[in-house]
Amino acid sequence: MEDYTKSAPILNGLLRSKQSLLGNDHADCIELMGLRAFVLIKIAELNEASDLLEQVAEWQKTNLDQTDPCVTATNEAISELTKSLVEL
Secondary structure, three states: OOOHHHHHHHHHHHHHHHHHHHOOOOHHHHHHHHHHHHHHHHOOOHHHHHHHHHHHHHHHHHHOOOOOHHHHHHHHHHHHHHHHHHHO
């Protein structure tokens, strides 16, 4: 079984490092935010995951065609996550 709890801080450190080298709006940083959000969902850190996905969605609005499957996947994830947060 994967241990997502150990993955979250590793990804956070990697994200901070990439952000300092490349800037917050670099595609590599956005991709890491999405991956980190996935891990945070797995360990039930839903509010933080939601914040990250919102940042990803904002970047996608200006950098990807809105018909891109990544945009659809991000929006669906945000919708499902929002439903989960409301149910709590």
